[in-house]
Amino acid sequence: MSSIDRRQREKNETQDKILAAARDLFLNHGFDAVSMRKIAEAIEYTPAALYVHFKDKVELMRELCRRDFAAMDAEILTLATIADPVRRMHEAGRIFIRFGTQHKNQYRLMFMTPHPRDILPTEEDLAEMRDPDQNGYAFMCKAVGDAVAQGRLRPEFGEIHATVQTLWAATHGVVALEITHSDDPWVPIRALAIRGELTLSMTLRGMIRATDPYHAELERIGASLADETARQPQGSSCPIGSMLSKAMNLIRPANKGDSK
Amino acid sequence: MSSIDRRQREKNETQDKILAAARDLFLNHGFDAVSMRKIAEAIEYTPAALYVHFKDKVELMRELCRRDFAAMDAEILTLATIADPVRRMHEAGRIFIRFGTQHKNQYRLMFMTPHPRDILPTEEDLAEMRDPDQNGYAFMCKAVGDAVAQGRLRPEFGEIHATVQTLWAATHGVVALEITHSDDPWVPIRALAIRGELTLSMTLRGMIRATDPYHAELERIGASLADETARQPQGSSCPIGSMLSKAMNLIRPANKGDSK
DNA sequence: ATCGGTCAGTGAACAGTGTTAGTTTACCAT
DNA sequence: ATGGTAAACTAACACTGTTCACTGACCGAT
The missing domain is CATH 1.10.10.60 (Homeodomain-like)
Known part of the structure; x- marks a missing residue:
């Protein structure tokens, strides 16, 4: 054998x-x-x-995606140790943005290209997709579910999928804008790190209740961002703020040089 | 002659x-x-x-885009009559989401495809791009600028481009998710109308100061959304709420049947 | 009325693409 | 040694975006 x-x-x-x-x-x-x-x-x-x-070219690319996104999921899943579900959502958002901008081509195929509608998930696939210990989306669902259970979120964010998808859309928007417009001479796109942190803190502030303790953390981030953006020129160019790059771990320990 | x-x-x-x-x-x-x-x-x-x-196939498509997006700009520019800059931002976001989801292919090329970097804007182009009476992006910059001038926004949103781009990214995320995943059997994507309204109200709540009077309006929207999402199944399918479709004008007076 | 120029539209081709029958070739269990 | 299996090759198919030398209708000027 x-x-x-x-x-x-x-x-x-x-x-x-x-x-x-x-x-x-x-x-x-x-x-x-x-x-x-x-x-x-x-x-x-x-x-x-x-x-x-x-089978064909797309299937080849899809296999690349599967592997890279399994890696992203793995990274997100390490956040399970964070007790506060709101902070968990926040950190997961950071990882998503970083990963997306570091694997632009895979990200493109996964989230910016229509998927063939005729590949239906098997029962096994669905089971895995629902397991927060295996799947990033399920992980987010659990984080949101925990937050809801603790009464942390505003009432309109009680429906879990809609809430996860809102968070997803916001972070996706940051990544997508970076991929398609980061060096567009027509629009002075601001540094990814700043846009990412602005979006995440804004998103969470808009989701949690007015009395939530996490507002203190958001306030802190907001203050740093206010400093940072105040230093930005009102014109067009815009260097990356060092503090923020560190906050988002944009410079990583040379991960196989995978960024385009 | x-x-x-x-x-x-x-x-x-x-x-x-x-x-x-x-x-x-x-x-x-x-x-x-x-x-x-x-x-x-x-x-x-x-x-x-x-x-x-x-010149080529892309240029042909680009001309289509130019025309459709001029139409979107025109629609957004009608919002100039809205005195409250925050409400102006809100309504512009609604138009953007509706337009993007109704012109999916054009939207794809404009915002989901990398633009050729070698087409540089002329002085004339730049002048138009900076004129809030002609250009949608400039219109948003003015709205944000007005809001900042009135002290409506939190301090970290004082840099106009970063703020516009954050709003842009959030709405773009909603549209992009709809385009690429609305009928994905792997994820139970919620109705566009709900995701759009959730995103917009969340975004504005996260941007304006805690004392801002617009919170009352956001509270009202939040309450309707809470009703609406409470009625949603926790499972997978999800019909469009009639109230919300109306709120977002998703059903329009038969605009040349342009939706894919 | 005829010439010469302009230019929208044509026919035929080029270089490239993803993909696939049919075939070869190397390996292995019998 | 033989037959079977399957990875890899050859050669092609049907298609793509794009180009280029060309026709032919129209025009203003002679």
Whole structure:
């Protein structure tokens, strides 16, 4: 039985080789600009060989996404130790923004491209999606659920999915704006770190009740941001504030150089 | 001189014919699925003829965008009569969300696709972009500027561009989520109207000072939303609340049937 | 009335794409 | 040694966006 095991292992190895080459090319040139032929050439294979391992180009990219977003989920799941559900939501938002802006091409495919409607989740998929110990979305649902149970949120945020999706939309907007407009000469886009922190603190302030103790934390962040933005020029350019980059961990310990 | 005028008029007419066909096809099948050949076929021209009128496929789509977004700007600019700058921001957000979700393909190209970095705005362009009577972004800058001048916003929202972009990101997130995930079987996306209203009221509440009179209005909206979301199932499906659809004018007086 | 120029529209092609039959080749259990 | 399995290759298909030399209708000027 060891030979068929080895066969499988070898297959996985070339699969990984394909994925590595594809990731590198997609990251540097973008999904559309990279053809199957170029990926094949990079690993000295024939284009047709790729179709032995992946149904088509999209499926190949999707596998890259699955892996990177599993990594994001893993990172978000480490926040489970944070007792305060509101703070948990806050930190998860930070991770989401950072991850999205560091994996622009994968993010694009996952959240900025319509998914094929004909791939239905299996029962198993749904079970995993509902498990807050496995899935990022479920994790957020649990955080929101905890916050609701503790009476921390305003009444209109009592419906969990709507609330998670509102938080999601806000952070997604920050990432998407960065991806598509960060170097747009038509609009003076402000530093990601500032926009991210402004959005997150604003979002949470808008969600929690007026009496919530977390307002103290938001007030603190607001004060730093006020300092920071006051230093910004009213014109067009805008360097990244060092304090904020640190706050958002935008400079990370050289994670495989994965940022475009 | 009338003959060259007529020449010009005829050229504009076929240009419009091309645009009309392209809009129709893009709307029904999406940008990528529509080839230049199909557009040409629809108006019984040769593919090469399109290149007499438009530099390339993207430029064609961009012209569609220009026109539709001029319409959105026009609609937003009618809000200039609203005295309260905070309410002006609120209503502009509503228009943005409605417009984005009603012109999904154009929205995609404008806000979800990287723009070519080599098209630099002329002095004239920049002048128009800074004029709140012509440009939607400038209009928002003025609204925020007014709000700041009146001391309505929290101190961290004193930098105008960062504030506009935060508002922009939040509304953009709502639209983008709708476009890419509204019929995703993996996530029970809530009705656009609810997510939009939740996001807008949350956003403004997070921006204005604790003492601001607009809190009363937000409180009112929050109460309706609390009613509405309380009626939602905790599970997956979610019909549109009639009251909210009206609030967001989601059903409009049959605007050329432009929604995909 | 004829010339010359302008220019919208054409026909045919180019270089590239994603993808797929049909075939070869290397390996393994028998 | 033989037959089966499957990864990888060859060659093609149908399509894409785009270009370029060209026609042919129209125009103002001679």
